Amino acid sequence: MPLRKLLIQGYETFRKGDFVNQKKLYEQLGTLGQHPKIMLIACSDSRVDPSDIFNAYPGEMFVVRNVANIVPPLDETGGYHGTSAAIEYAVNNLGVEMIMVMGHESCGGIQGCLAGMGHDPDAGYVGKWVSLINDVRDRVLAKGLPEDRVTYEMELEVVRQSLTNLTTFPFVKRKVDTGHLKLVGGYFSIIKARLMITNDDGEFEEVPA
Structure with missing residues (x-):
């Protein structure tokens, strides 16, 4: 067709x-x-649709999607910052009460970074984008994990780093510190449709199906 x-x-x-x-x-x-209470930062991957996963109606979630669900740290040097602009709008204009960063299984952006794309000057826009998580890659590889665990741990660690990066934005940190905004991490398994969400201690816990 x-x-x-x-x-x-x-x-x-x-x-x-x-x-x-x-x-x-x-x-x-x-x-x-629109008056959504939740902002969801997810991967652009066509297999991971937040509206499907959370059975959300129109207007319930303010969603931004990019390669590997990365939240860049605060950058005041200028330029075009789509994800940062969406975060600013969600917090300052819409007044969302929660931001979830959701990673997922079999993420191509994560796999590309692990393969060295973030250090490849010929990797184009994607390489430049995933270079934001080169430090995360180095931390994960330094753990000496079994090969079949590396990608999974990297997928979780990028969510953790993105949550940390969110607090580099003064307007986010101010809302978090005053209790008006909560930051949580999520992880979705495509194969098993399994969802994990971080608890108050920042640990990922599986949501009972």
């Missing part, structure tokens, strides 16, 4: 299904604006 036709077919199914059931919700969101 031609891709354009595939998109149109999906839209037609949406109009006949979910939209009919949620027509009033869409009208309210379009008229009154």
Whole structure:
């Protein structure tokens, strides 16, 4: 099937299904604006859709997705910072009460960084982006873990680092310190549809299915 036709077919199914059931919700969101309480920072990977995983309706979550669900640290040198702009908007304009950074199993961005892409000057935009987690890569590799555990540990460690990086933004740290914003980590297993969320001690715990 031609891709354009595939998109149109999906839209037609949406109009006949979910939209009919949620027509009033869409009208309210379009008229009154959005008021999500949760921001979710996830990977762009097509296998990990936050709306599906959390069964979220339109307007419930403010979502930003990028390669390897990375939150860069505060950078005041200028430039175009899409993820940072989304965080700022979510916290300062929408007043979200929680930010979750969610990693996932079999992440290509993580695998690329482990393979050295973040040190490759010819790796383009992706290489430059994953170079943000080169230090995480070095920490994980220094642990001497079994080969079959390295990628998994890196996926978790990038979530932890991204949560730390969130606190480098003064507007985030201020809200966290005053109890108006909570930062949590998440991890999703594609194969088993298993979700883990960090507890108050920062440890990942599996959510009972």
